[in-house]
Each structure stands twice: as structure tokens, then as C-alpha cells.
Amino acid sequence: MTTPKTHTMRLHNRYFYYIKNGSKRIELRLYDEKRKQIQLNDIIQFSNEQQENIFAKVIGLLHYKNFNDLIDDLDINLLADKSISKNDLLKDLNTFYSLAQQKQFGVLGIRIALIN
DSSP, rough: OOOOOOOEEOOOOOHHHHTTTTOOOOEEEETTTTTGGOTTTTTTEEEETTTEEEEEEEEEEEEEEHHHHHHHHSSSHHHTTTOOOOHHHHHHHHSSSSSHHHHHHHHHEEEEEOOO
């Protein structure tokens, strides 16, 4: 068995606090070379704009062609928070990652569990 790795990811405050308060349990990212390194049981250190940190264990990996397909399959309460709509989440994701990037790499839903 391989030793779990620790990965670092920066988040906008809104999404950082969704994870911190426990509503967001799936982090959404492009499935690029950096994210292809992530394995089950790895640790992710999330930081926000104020340099706060939280740690989470990777408990699942969900592969999709694009964010639209991923968001369609899952409840908003897993992806962000009930205070944001799926359409608003998709708009944010499409701002962070172009449709061309999504087509080139695919996308990844990283199921996480907070570590206290």
C-alpha cells in the first residue's frame, strides 16, 4: 500500500467555508496532470484568501466529461451549499475552467471527509 500524499489547493472564501462548515463534501476540479496524482486516502490541505487551512481525506474520486454532467448527477448540498443554485455553481466553474479545458482534460469530483 502506498503512503498517502498531501496535496494543496487554494479556494475562494465562499467555497472554503462551505467545506469548513461541512456542507460541501465534493471538491470540483479539472482532471489535469496535478489532479491525476490524487489517490484515495490522500490528504488535501485547503487554504483560502486569508491563509486559513483545513484538511480533508480523499474518500472517493468521480470522473466526468464536464462540470455540467457532474452537477446534473449530484445534489447541490454535496457540491456547495443550498444557498447557491446549480446554475450559479456551473457559472463559477465555467469561469475558473473553460469549456475547452473541460473537453481536453475532463473533470474530477473529489469526495472528501474533513479531518478534525
